[in-house]
Amino acid sequence: MNILIMGPAGSGKGTMSAKIVDKYQIPHISTGDMFRENISNGTFLGLTAKKYMDQGLLVPDEITIQMVEKRLLKADCRIGYLLDGFPRTLAQAKALDEITKNIGRPVESVINLTIDFDQLAQRITGRRLCKGCDSIYHIKNNPSKVSNICDVCGSQLYQRSDDTVEQLTVRIEEYERSTKLVLEYFSSEGLVFDVNASQAMNDVFNDIDKALVKI
Numbered sequence: 586m587n588i589l590i591m592g593p594a595g596s597g598k599g600t601m602s603a604k605i606v607d608k609y610q611i612p613h614i615s616t617g618d619m620f621r622e623n624i625s626n627g628t629f630l631g632l633t634a635k636k637y638m639d640q641g642l643l644v645p646d647e648i649t650i651q652m653v654e655k656r657l658l659k660a661d662c663r664i665g666y667l668l669d670g671f672p673r674t675l676a677q678a679k680a681l682d683e684i685t686k687n688i689g690r691p692v693e694s695v696i697n698l699t700i701d702f703d704q705l706a707q708r709i710t711g712r713r714l715c716k717g718c719d720s721i722y723h724i725k726n727n728p729s730k731v732s733n734i735c736d737v738c739g740s741q742l743y744q745r746s747d748d749t750v751e752q753l754t755v756r757i758e759e760y761e762r763s764t765k766l767v768l769e770y771f772s773s774e775g776l777v778f779d780v781n782a783s784q785a786m787n788d789v790f791n792d793i794d795k796a797l798v799k800i
């Protein structure tokens with residue numbers, strides 16, 4: 586079961602990834618973890634990537650793709666994998682398609698989590714965090730007992746400066762621009778399965794499951 590999962594921040598991608606991994610017992614491969622692991626183990630690819638990151642530069646595709654290939658060749662990926670956070674560009678998508686076919690572990694399904702913008706905006710702009718203990722509230726869905734005061738520790742609540750509709754619009758547009766060609770590419774191979782991530786969590790997972798049992 587070789588799967589990619591895609592979805593913007595706030596789509597519940599982390600939660601769904603955990604559920605997929607739990608049910609199907611396949612490794613969850615996130616590019617963030619992969620970079621950290623390679624850097625802390627001091628691999629050649631990790632050290633090369635670090636040189637770019639230290640200068641605030643993007644890590645070149647050929648480095649990332651080699652890291653992904655090495656990871657997908659490991660024994661635990663024999664039964665499948667869930668790749669998260671990659672590919673982000675058309676060039677990466679084509680390269681991934683090629684290497685996964687070459688190593689006999691081709692991508693079989695792309696789970697694309699889609700969101701309702703207004704609903705996400707409401708969820709994000711209503712979010713309040715505690716300065717003292719990091720508890721999370723929502724002014725409508727999960728309000729504190731006393732307005733702006735944490736139930737747990739009594740500290741003041743605050744709103745993150747980027748939890749605004751304007752910032753969200755920028756984030757979503759940026760995400761859509763960067764993933765549009767990736768999705769088109771995998772769509773042309775008939776691999777993309779759109780899932781409405783604005784539903785209740787169990788319904789989202791049921792829809793994902795329907796796509797996965799077909800593999």
Ligand SMILES: [Zn+2]
Nearest residue numbers: 715718735738
């Ligand atoms: Zn608190």
